[in-house]
Amino acid sequence: MSIGNTFFKTAFSVDNVIFGFDQSLLKILLIKRAERPFKDEWALPGDLVYPDEHLDNAPKRVLKELTGLENVFLEQVATFGKVDRHPKGRVITVAYYSLVNSANLNPKAYSFAEDIAWHEVSKITTLAFDHKLIMDRCLETLKSKVRSQPIGFELLPQKFTLSELQDLYEAVLGKSLDKRNFRKKIMSLGVLLDQEEYQQGVAHRPAKLFQFDRLRYEDAKSRGFIFEI
Amino acid sequence: MSIGNTFFKTAFSVDNVIFGFDQSLLKILLIKRAERPFKDEWALPGDLVYPDEHLDNAPKRVLKELTGLENVFLEQVATFGKVDRHPKGRVITVAYYSLVNSANLNPKAYSFAEDIAWHEVSKITTLAFDHKLIMDRCLETLKSKVRSQPIGFELLPQKFTLSELQDLYEAVLGKSLDKRNFRKKIMSLGVLLDQEEYQQGVAHRPAKLFQFDRLRYEDAKSRGFIFEI
DNA sequence: ACAAAAGTGTTGTGTTTACACCCATGT
């Protein structure tokens, strides 16, 4: 290896902003640290990258350890590399965000975490390390991507109502949308599959259930179609 | 330092996609490697990140060494971390892109480069390492950002004509634009300062010169104005 | 019968596109 040893003093981690959507609220999964530094404070789940591990594998590994989930939406956002961002040494971290359907999910605290829980995004004011900064950046990315790519569906169960979808967009974008205009827009994109099925046991007119039609979307995309809400 | 030594086997670099615009063509600055691996092949300029150096400083340092330029547009794009992307060891690299006005610029080959030159982006087919992939990713980012942020001006001299600006957008976006519609759009944004000055010595009707009005843009932005071409 | 959320169209306004000719300068 011709690269001088001077350069192997830096460690490398990933941090994972795991978004979920529950009771019309946008949430993220946080761990409570069992160890110093920042013992007993809430932090993003993350880990060091193994020397023989593909960078993109590390956040997948973290996510699986926490939730058991695989093959969910996960994308790199940015890399944070201030010299003093970790009090114990030089650690450069790559931030990823993932979108999961949090229903029936029972996340488990692992390794140096003493607790794990969903936190409402809009109520988080501080986090360990520079994790608040990282979360904010991931949220910005989510806000901008959710309008130009069909990723919102990842946060919902497979079958959902149009109102649930609208609630989701409102939670992510942080603003309310006009019901009729929203429905016209989303239906005009032609990527929702009508399940001819309805909600049951609700104390009001039951809503129709829809499903994201990925095949149709991929097909349209290959012909130049652009998803835009 | 509580982080085990297992994790200090990875080195870290930055690579810099430096865009310039010249004769209506979008170009990037490449170095020809003087050393193995990939000796005599063209590559992105880059360097390892010093252990006590803020990550964001590294690409600035590289850019300054090459061109003497400071305070130019420079932004992080993504981090590439496949295990085998560097044949000599584990090197994770963070890609940045910068936009410079290449007129009167005399870049110098430095350290392990034997040559340096501007290459037309659309003619580049292969580069050392995974640098073609990195370049493509930066180009995608540029394409999308140039439409929603006033960064195109960074590639032009301070005073420019509307046709030069249109040529620039056409080169970046890779498609031609309607002259009248382009002018209506850009003028309606209200961020160009009319210099009441004209081209000289051209064999046709001389064009008016404009300048990007950064103050006015920042001001409008703070009131919710959105730049969009 | 009431409460609660689902579902549905129209109209005005603003934005985008398509398109062709005259103007000022240098040679």
Added chain:
DNA sequence: ACATGGGTGTAAACACAACACTTTTGT
């Protein structure tokens, strides 16, 4: 006088925003 790029307006198509009432179910 000719070649070269600079500069300008209008109309049609389309997209977006604003807005209120009826329907279906459970209690």
